[in-house]
Amino acid sequence: MERPFCAFCYASSDKLLKCGQCLQRLYCSAECQRNDWKTKPGGGCHKLYCGIAGEINVDYEIKDTGKDGVGVGVFALREFDKNDMILTERPILKVVERQLVSHNINEIPKTAAPLFESLLPVDGRFQQKWDKNAMDCTGEEDAKKESGLFLVLSRINHDCLGNADHQYLAHRGIKILVAAKHIPKGHEITISYLGSFKPKHERNIRLLSYPFHFICRCDVCTNDELDQKLARTKDLDRAILTLGAKGKIEVAMRKGRALLSLYEQLQQSTWLYQRTYYDLFQVAITKKKYYKDAMHFMEKAHEAALAYTQDPQHPQVLRLQELLISPETHRNYRIIG
Numbered sequence: 001m002e003r004p005f006c007a008f009c010y011a012s013s014d015k016l017l018k019c020g021q022c023l024q025r026l027y028c029s030a031e032c033q034r035n036d037w038k039t040k041p042g043g044g045c046h047k048l049y050c051g052i053a054g055e056i057n058v059d060y061e062i063k064d065t066g067k068d069g070v071g072v073g074v075f076a077l078r079e080f081d082k083n084d085m086i087l088t089e090r091p092i093l094k095v096v097e098r099q100l101v102s103h104n105i106n107e108i109p110k111t112a113a114p115l116f117e118s119l120l121p122v123d124g125r126f127q128q129k130w131d132k133n134a135m136d137c138t139g140e141e142d143a144k145k146e147s148g149l150f151l152v153l154s155r156i157n158h159d160c161l162g163n164a165d166h167q168y169l170a171h172r173g174i175k176i177l178v179a180a181k182h183i184p185k186g187h188e189i190t191i192s193y194l195g196s197f198k199p200k201h202e203r204n205i206r207l208l209s210y211p212f213h214f215i216c217r218c219d220v221c222t223n224d225e226l227d228q229k230l231a232r233t234k235d236l237d238r239a240i241l242t243l244g245a246k247g248k249i250e251v252a253m254r255k256g257r258a259l260l261s262l263y264e265q266l267q268q269s270t271w272l273y274q275r276t277y278y279d280l281f282q283v284a285i286t287k288k289k290y291y292k293d294a295m296h297f298m299e300k301a302h303e304a305a306l307a308y309t310q311d312p313q314h315p316q317v318l319r320l321q322e323l324l325i326s327p328e329t330h331r332n333y334r335i336i337g
């Protein structure tokens with residue numbers, strides 16, 4: 001990207017102000033700096049992630065991948081450890097899924113227009129750019145499905161086993177991008193576009209069809225052993241709650257441990273650990289005999305959620321914390337005997 005731009009409104013300029021604390025985040029005005037500090041939806045949450053999240057052209061950069069037809073990608077300018085917050089970004093536009101209307105284009109701030117125009121497809125219409133670049137912004141379970149457009153996050157390319165993972169924090173109105181594994185300096189930062197794991201042929205159909213139009217050549221797509229391991233994580237993930245519902249707690253816990261070990265081998269995102277530990281808690285808490293195991297799973301789930309979000313006010317962190325410290329909450333779970 002040619003000129004630096006404001007972290008809040010994306011206005012590009014050679015004269016930008018720096019955040020007085022981290023001395024890295026850039027702003028076109030004091031007003032943008034104030035808005036970026038706010039931690040409610042609409043703000044940029046820099047107050048929470050100042051000095052924690054990476055900054056463009058300091059910690060990562062957007063540049064040409066040099067690969068035919070792929071366009072640009074996001075590259076690490078320093079190394080990131082697992083769970084490092086790579087970036088945080090708020091959507092410049094958010095709508096209830098598929099209900100994009102033509103006047104939504106007017107909601108894109110004028111200052112952000114050049115970056116929006118540079119999104120793929122280069123000469124595409126508004127709807128085409130939206131289809132190719134919009135990302136899921138659904139908050140909590142049961143919330144209405146929403147999608148949003150992010151001007152930096154949308155430059156990240158796909159890998160079926162991405163080295164980073166993203167989550168939308170509905171209570172903050174931002175998306176966080178977290179390193180799923182160690183990312184060395186100079187490496188491309190990637191995410192999976194597929195949400196959950198799909199078998200290879202299904203992956204190819206999804207990625208080849210509209211709006212993506214590409215064949216994935218990542219390690220998983222070219223290495224059957226890796227592909228099978230990833231498929232096994234899906235099977236094990238499903239098995240935990242199914243077995244738990246049938247009262248087969250010990251088998252469910254064995255499958256859960258096998259799943260956690262596969263996560264380790266594949267260097268999967270900490271958000272997945274949090275989910276699996278929570279599933280294991282739900283299974284183990286149903287029998288007094290496994291109460292200690294249940295509490296251990298809950299501790300691990302809480303630890304993982306906090307390590308991943310770095311936000312003690314994240315609803316899932318709070319929910320898990322409540323389960324950890326308040327024994328009466330456990331009565332919500334049916335302890336059979």
Ligand SMILES: C[S@@+](CC[C@H](N)C(=O)[O-])C[C@H]1O[C@@H](n2cnc3c(N)ncnc32)[C@H](O)[C@@H]1O
Binds near residue numbers: 072073158
């Ligand atoms: C959200 S954009 C990602 C950023 C994009 N490369 C750019 O220049 O703006 C998605 C598009 O990037 C390209 N792309 C992403 N990942 C790719 C991959 N693994 N192989 C080939 N093309 C990819 C495809 O054209 C895809 O539809």
